[in-house]
Amino acid sequence: MRPCLIVLEPTGVYSTRPSQYFKERGIRVLQVSPNVLSREKELRGKKTDFYDAIKLENMVDKAKEYEYNPLRELVTLYLFLKDIEVKYKNRLERALFLVSDNDKISKERLEKLARGDFTQEELYNLEYTPIVLEEIRVLAKTLLETQEKLREVRKMVEEQVPDDHVLLTIPGIGKLAAGIIIGVVGDIRRFPKPESFVAYCGLDPVVERSGKAVISRGISKRGNRYLRSLFYFLAGRNYYRNPTLLKFYESHKDRLKGKKLYTALARKLGLCGVFGIIISLMSPSDWKTLPLIAT
Template sequence: MEAPVAGIDVSKDKLTVYFQDSFYEFPNDKRGFEEIKRVLPKGCKIGIESTGVYHINLAKYLVGEYDVRVINPFTLKKFKDFRGKKSDKNDAKKLAELVVSMGSEFTTSDARELTSQWDFVTRSIVRVKNRLRRDLVLLGYRDSLSRKNLNEVLRGEDNAVLSEVRFLLGELERLEARKREIEEKLKEVVSKDSLIFTIPGIGRTLGCIILARVGDVKRFGDKKRFVAYCGLDPLVESSGKSVVSRGISRRGDAVLRRAFYLAALTAIKVNPVIKRFYEEHKGRLKGKKLITACARKLAVITWAVLYYNRPFDASE
């Protein structure tokens, strides 16, 4: 027997629920969450649009007893006339209809939340390191963050810049410890047996992040849809007979896009397909554009491996 389906439109203060041709409104707090459980039977499929941070507590509260689908707004835009007449009730009803039409969609989980935290911490580490390099230059040193260089800096005479260096080093230590902790947790909640790990260049951490962000790859019927979802699809403008490339769209999942970019940095050295692609295109593309093109190629390979459920094969 098919499980019943509901849709929940989430705003900062209110939850609008559509279930079996009826609408309900509850506050977006624990009391409202409990009311939803009274209305919806266990095992019900629930469509919730990802709305910044406002949907997260609700999704966590319902997971376990319900089949919760947290749906990316970019995915919704692909469905013609999804919005229709704008209203909370209409959106809730359309979310329920979307769950039915799409079949398997994102299932919210600790893994997906961990990927968001990992991305935030990783970008924070980069910012702290860049600030440290800036401070080293101000103190008259090279911008190298080698332990020898930092130890020499820390022996210098106290001043405002050195005070910041000490603070930033403490922050960096905490951030890197948190990053390691998140990566260990990711390894626990994502399957170790996925065929994604047969792809050279995609290691354990980035593989877990990609799997958690993608969800069920079967919902992407072709590689173009998958690449677009990653925000790695080319942005092309045409005028008359001229066609100009404007880079990538960046409209998809930013965490997923960064994961493929980081994986591509390794893949150009160890993955024969990506390495060959890199060599063939390095005369036309340079720097980040070339790595981004490799990331797009790697995303296509990942889609094929997961969609067709076949291990990576460099000969194909």
Template structure:
């Protein structure tokens, strides 16, 4: 019988709720370090199933070591535990109570097991995050340089320092971009080639899709992929009223912006996307609404070429068929 263990993750500590009976847990706190986590893993009961929240970098070490030790683990969205706490009418929020809440969530909901990303994908995520920060810093410095340019009296030392920093970030951006391209080409050559065969999807977008989706490994439908990235409409219906509240925006905002920009290219060069855009515009849809529909079309095309292992064919006629499961 599975025994659900709830772990609330903080920067320096982990609150662990170990089951004593089906309704009681013993809660203790340990350090969020490799040594303490390995000791905890050795002390876990047989058939333990750990439940924790996704808390960015702080939870990755714990998840990584649990998966290495082949301990069943579920990583849930913090929104899920928050709404579960509201369902339980919880009025207390501490690390200890959150750990017990996660254990109870595991018992009642029995969430699916999490599959840890490969070391290559973990490195790719870090490099893409670093690249975004480099570009942000470069834009900030370039804006500052532009703001100083009309001043009647300019400090040469300031101008020189700004130019040196901008040049430094340009070099760093080029180096990190080359490393990302090398990693993707080396470890995901087929996916990269098939994704870039779609008109509108560049190498940058293809690399971002591979990184964000873990190589499309955990998705069984294009709709689930679009929801994960955050481009599906939010529909509110009650009685006679039905309101569409834009898109859900649940995923990576940087990837969403890249896909939105890609839709402008797709409506010019991608025949199915062009036909969809023109049809929606003729039906009276707003341009942005039609472009978001094109983004969804691009994601369906990306999902199809990766899942069915075929290059993009703009004249392809869809047929009903099953696709292989990546989790086997």
């Protein structure tokens, strides 16, 4: 039997290989979102491979065609390397604190530490100092290599973003930020409304109501932590360049303070900025022309 159509549930890395395998052999592959599947009730409360297959077969109209997105892989690699960089940097600062009063890391100092050059360092003469110095040398060398690889991958991500991409029209968003958003979000049509996109980022507010009492618990943080961190960073650093964010900042700075204000700005950026500007500038015929919606 040679199938002409395959419907499956995307399960991360485990679904990529079979999807690519069938696509390369001329077989159409459709994927049903796990969120859509979870909203469908199980047949008589049963969950087996047989009944899951029946559900997939009955949901072809809600499935989307599989498309490989190389930018997603590049962004995943970039974020992975970024996590490694942070871990090595934190560990290096800890090691420096054990043997010196100076735990600051500059590029020039990092290069000297990677070569094992401690001649200009004021070190404590302690029992564990020789061991820690070897750890510092290894960490500094690895951190330099990681940063170099990060620069290479960053350039590759930025090259995937067209100069006229709609996200670049938002003040404060450059090619790297746009590439991360494109790579992480994928098909923006899977979000029925802006609030769904904000919830995906974990920036949706948690509100508890009991009678007339209304208690705000902050944001849910149940979403993509990379997008949440990115929007928080962009909003905090560039709100004065964005007229919408600046107006929001001036209106709420007396009521909200510190992180609460910047979190609200991050939510505003995701709600009215990234999602809003894409929807407002697009017509139905434009959906497939933007890299942002390539699955």
